[in-house]
Amino acid sequence: MSWYLWAMSSTTDLDTLWRPLALGTIEVPNRIMFSAHSPAHGIDRYPGYLAARARGGAGLIVTGAMPVHPTTDLAWFRAWQDGALEDFRTLAGAVHDEGGTLFTQLHHMGLQGMHAQRFDMTSKIVAPSSVPSPVFDVHGHALAEEEIAEIVEHFAQSALTAKEAGMDGVEIHAAHGYLLFSFLSPLTNRRTDGYGGSVENRARFVIEVLRAVRDKVGEDFPVGLKFGMDEAVGPLGFDPATAAETLRVIRGAASFDYVSLSGAAYHNLEHLTTPITSVLDAHIAEQGPLAREVVGELPVFATCAIRTLDRAAEIVASGKVDMVGMVRPQMADPDLVRKGQGGRAAEIRPCVGANQGCWRRVFRGGQVSCTVNPETGRETEWADRFNPVEHPGRVVVVGGGPAGLKAAESAARRGHEVILLERGAALGGQLIAAGSLPRRDTWHRLVDHLKGSLDRLGVDVRLGTEATAESVSALDPDLVVVATGSFYGTDGFSILRPDRMTIPGLETALVLDPEAAALNPASCGRRVLIVDDHGTLPALGLAELLAQGGAEVELITAHPQVGIQLSVISTMDHATIYPRLLRAGVRCTPEATISQVDGSRVSIAGIYGTWERELDGVESVVLLQNRHPRTQLHDELLAAGLAVELIGDAYAPREVDEAILEGASSGLQVMARV
Ligand SMILES: Cc1cc2nc3c(=O)[nH]c(=O)nc-3n(C[C@H](O)[C@H](O)[C@H](O)COP(=O)(O)O)c2cc1C
Ligand code: SF4
The missing domain is CATH 3.40.50.720 (NAD(P)-binding Rossmann-like Domain)
Structure with missing residues (x-):
């Protein structure tokens, strides 16, 4: 049963979500968090964005990761600079005005920083050791001990700024492959000094940060820890057993008020902002019980792929975690909590999980909005857009x-x-x-x-x-x-073949458009050739659908890679769907084009003219090339x-x-x- 059918058939009582939860010295009113995420909005948009989710009832809101040091400067907010006090005050004020609670997440991107793409960004990438990022082609500078001490101090000073600005708490980011996590992982931390080697040594940086933050903000100010329990790269990385041991060491050495679980690393970003094409479903929440064993009575949170309130309630009721993060669901519908509380869950606008309007926009250098909800990010400028007009027509x-x-x-x-x-x-x-x-x-x-x-x-x-x-x-x-x-056009014109208006002999074959093929897979026959000029999901999804139905499928594209638009810094579907295609026997051929069709015989050629082969018995050709x-x-x-x-x-x-x-x-x- 798909998660959606499961959700629709579930009868979990949502009331379990509407119970308050103590976090250190404060209490939040319910168990739904708008977890940390950087929408790349400036101070013009961000207060309105956060305020809408506070108004919508989110129990706890955590700001996107605020950089704490010049070596992690994304030209977003700069928690270490004087101006941060005013910015944080504005953000906290906007959320408080709506009755919400706002923590700020403090972080250092470490290896996952992108060296200066703009004049106001840094080119300094730092890490525990000189290792490369798995996503961005950069090596980090191995931090010297004095440099570590300076970053520790910056975390603490930034936390104090957050407190002075009226934030309700801070969260220290030690997950997602960022600087603090890269010290925890034996894969990226190859040091031989006091910060490398044993679990205790690798945890030292995180412990120093938590202690310094606590010293600055005092016991009466909530401090959370964002943590990943599984780097999911095998025995060389940070596995659940190592994570549990590390968390035990940190818990024994430093004071914090909750642990918020998430994906661990950039090696498998699709575990972290999971696209809907993935089979993963609330997978991070499954790590809750292991974290609980270690942190005792401290509240444990989990975020990722918790897509409906029913699912959230089932997780909280099971005791796996105390609070769940629902980020994209609240981008899609800021009133998710209020609707759930008001018995209007059926009216919640669903997140479709395609990662186009949120994640992909940010990685294209843009700002978060939402495919299904264009009001997201435009809360302030569209405040009056849907007000009833005086003279309706x-x-x-x-x-x-x-x-x-x-x-x-x-x-x-x-x-x-x-x-x-x-x-x-x-x-x-x-x-x-x-x-x-x-x-x-x-x-x-x-x-x-x-x-x-x-x-x-x-x-x-x-x-x-x-x-x-x-x-x-x-x-x-x-x-x-x-x-x-x-x-869709089925005339064979491709902008990637500007040397011809159509495919020679195309009229001798059964040519289908992808919508007709998806709606009637049987019409495609047993042997299907898909030609994709877009590199997006429809071609790969269609290939999977047809292969599931028993067809023999080949997918060709002129691009250097099948599904080129679906990478981890785009919608993330490639990592989830491509292995499934290969396992289903779909033949994926990049840098290829049809040179000639002759009935059921199709000649395929490399775009550089270095190879050609024949495909016999083709019952249909599906073209994703141009639309009218x-x-x-x-x-x-x-x-x-x-x-x-x-x-x-x-x-x-x-x-x-x-x-x-x-x-x-x-x-x-x-x-x-x-
Ligand atoms: C655009 C975007 C930016 C994000 N930035 C952060 C961040 O700054 N800090 C963080 O801890 N997680 C960040 N995340 C991850 C989210 O907190 C969350 O784990 C992810 O969206 C999966 O949860 P969901 O399925 O509820 O959306 C980001 C996610 C998105 C989509
Ligand atoms: S853009 Fe798509 S994946 Fe992102 S929040 Fe909106 S509906 Fe969900």
């Missing part, structure tokens, strides 16, 4: 895909009368096919959520209704939002003199993120009759 939305659904919801929230016309028998558009790929049913959940929202808002949804200029005009709209989407916007209705409506907005793929084929964002941004100029 009638808005007709054409198209029931993500852009149209969001446009209808947004217009209805503003108080307009909304009619949504969808020519198909069901809502969802391209999300119907996307959600039928393995472990992607969250797209269907999103559609269900939007349907429920339209119901509650009283939107008049008309399925099976083909819109024409006449039929739309007859509805007498003040605005028509055209969200008619796009369709459906714009005809838009043009006709304009010609008919109606006020029209063109959004989503019908404007230009892109991803669902843009479709939903444009849906939320549409209908701002409804010229209602007064």
Whole structure:
């Protein structure tokens, strides 16, 4: 049973989540944390972002990791600088105004820092030993003892700044492969001095930081420890037994008020911000009991892939941990807790787990928003966006895909009368096919959520209704939002083969588009060739779906790697889905193109012209190469003199993120009759 079906069938009592919890000298009101994460927002956006989650009921909010030293300068907040006091005060004030509790996470990226990409970033990467980062191609400078002492002092001073600014506590980051963790791990700590070798020596840096912080902030200020129990790299790394022993040593030598468990290292980032394509489900919470054995009565938290309140309640009720972190679920719906407490859990907007609008945006140098919730990160600038208007009008939305659904919801929230016309028998558009790929049913959940929202808002949804200029005009709209989407081309044109307009002989084969293939896998036959120009999930997901159904599948791409857009510094799906494809026997061929088709015989060639081979018995070729916007209705409506907005793929084929964002941004100029 998928986690989603499990969640839907679960009857766990949520009340277990709404019990208070003591953290040192303070108490938080419930067991749901908005765990630390850096959205890369500046001081203009970040207070509004945090405040929305406080308003939504999060029991504890921890800021993203605040760098403590110039050798870990990401040009984000700088906890060691004078300006931090004012910034922290602003953040704490915003959360307190909403009745929330805010801790700040203090950290040093160590090896996982990126050397200066901007003029205001540092180029100094430091580590216990001169070893390379597994993700970024940098070696760290092995810290001298005086340099360690300076960083210890910076942690302590930053903690004091947080306290003086009115933060409610601090959390020391010793997980995720960052500097403190890299000292704990025997894989990255090769030192032979007092900071290397034995567990006690490797834990020394963390202990010194915790002691120095406690000395500065006193006993009455909560201090937490973020910790990873499993580096998951085998015997050379930091395994659960080593982790337990290390935690025992730290607990015996320093004072802290909780331990917050998370992924340990950058070797397996997909354990840390797990994409929905992964089979991992609340895996970090499973490490809770081992941590508990060591830390005794101290509260233990766990974050990652705890996707529903039911799952959270089951984990807390089981006693594995005392509190759970739900980060992406609260990016998707800041009111998750309030809705759960108010008996409205069914109204929670689900996180789809595709990592596009959050993780990938940050690693592309951007700032966190959310695919399903474009209000995320725009809380301040969009504060009034959905307020009811003084003079409501009638808005007709054409198209029931993500852009149209969001446009209808947004217009209805503003108080307009909304009619949504969808020519198909069901809502969802391209999300119907996307959600039928393995472990992607969250797209269907999103559609269900939007349907429920339209119901509650009283939107008049008309399925099976083909819109024409006449039929739309007859509805007498003040605005028509055209969200008619796009369709895949099957003409064989590829922008990656600019030397030709099509694939020679393509007309002799059965050519399918990926949506048709996903919705009817049997139509593809037993031997399928998939050609992918995008490097994103649809091609890999389709290959997995077809292989699961028993087809023999080859996936080729002109890119240097199959699924090139899915790396750990993008959506992270590559690490989860690619091994499954290989195990399922899918042949993945990068740097390849079709040179010729002759019925069921297809010639595949290397893009540099160094090899060619024949594939016989191919029953279908699925092309993911180009898409075309459906714009005809838009043009006709304009010609008919109606006020029209063109959004989503019908404007230009892109991803669902843009479709939903444009849906939320549409209908701002409804010229209602007064
Ligand atoms: C954009 C982004 C930034 C993150 N930054 C941090 C961070 O600064 N500190 C930290 O401890 N974890 C960070 N994380 C990890 C999250 O705390 C959390 O472990 C992860 O999102 C998985 O939990 P979830 O499944 O509830 O989203 C980050 C996650 C995301 C998506
Ligand atoms: S962008 Fe996607 S994965 Fe990230 S929080 Fe939003 S829905 Fe979840």
